[in-house]
Amino acid sequence: MKLTLEPLPYDKDALAPYICARTLEAHYEKHHKGYLAKLQDAIAETSLANKTLEQIIVQAEGTPFNMAAQVWNHTFYWNSLRPAGGGAPPKALTEAIRQGFGGMNEFKRELAEVANGQFGSGWAWLVADRSGKLAVLSTGNADNPLRREATPLLTIDVWEHAYYLDYQHEREKYVEAVLDHLLNWDFAAENLAKVRRAHDTLAA
Numbered sequence: 044m045k046l047t048l049e050p051l052p053y054d055k056d057a058l059a060p061y062i063c064a065r066t067l068e069a070h071y072e073k074h075h076k077g078y079l080a081k082l083q084d085a086i087a088e089t090s091l092a093n094k095t096l097e098q099i100i101v102q103a104e105g106t107p108f109n110m111a112a113q114v115w116n117h118t119f120y121w122n123s124l125r126p127a128g129g130g131a132p133p134k135a136l137t138e139a140i141r142q143g144f145g146g147m148n149e150f151k152r153e154l155a156e157v158a159n160g161q162f163g164s165g166w167a168w169l170v171a172d173r174s175g176k177l178a179v180l181s182t183g184n185a186d187n188p189l190r191r192e193a194t195p196l197l198t199i200d201v202w203e204h205a206y207y208l209d210y211q212h213e214r215e216k217y218v219e220a221v222l223d224h225l226l227n228w229d230f231a232a233e234n235l236a237k238v239r240r241a242h243d244t245l246a247a
């Protein structure tokens with residue numbers, strides 16, 4: 044299967060002032076592109092060469108897993124953000140958040156806690172189980188909830204390369220800015236709707 048780099052869903056200056064164009068330039072052009080190049084080197088002429096990214100993430104270990112997960116995670120992260128994001132989620136997601144966490148403020152506090160509490164590099168996630176029940180979790184380095192049979196709805200990259208130019212060591216300020224101004228709730232709501240449709244199909 045030919046693996047390609049998905050285009051950024053917005054201009055590189057579109058997330059300013061919360062994430063500047065220099066950060067997106069390096070993050071997308073150097074880090075994200077670099078993971079794909081290393082993945083292609085690692086899987087060339089192996090049994091993984093014909094697999095999808097998701098298959099490699101679930102089945103592989105070592106470099107092929109790390110690089111495939113980093114490619115997938117970054118594409119998912121770009122889509123988890125948008126210019127003029129944040130605010131209130133669509134109604135169905137707001138209700139799922141109320142059921143899962145008690146309310147928006149509680150949810151945002153829990154997501155910020157896992158994002159800020161992840162030691163070293165990693166990712167903070169809003170995920171759903173097969174029934175559509177929500178949870179937050181963090182993963183270290185390249186790890187991805189797909190390995191735990193949870194479906195990602197949103198993610199925040201908490202590797203230093205995601206925020207160092209804008210916030211230096213202050214990850215808390217970056218996470219707060221993402222939560223309040225950049226999260227793409229429509230993307231999360233679409234992902235939750237897919238989980239629910241799959242659940243309803245299985246139950247029918």
Ligand code: FE2
Nearest residue numbers: 074200202205
């Ligand atoms: Fe990153």
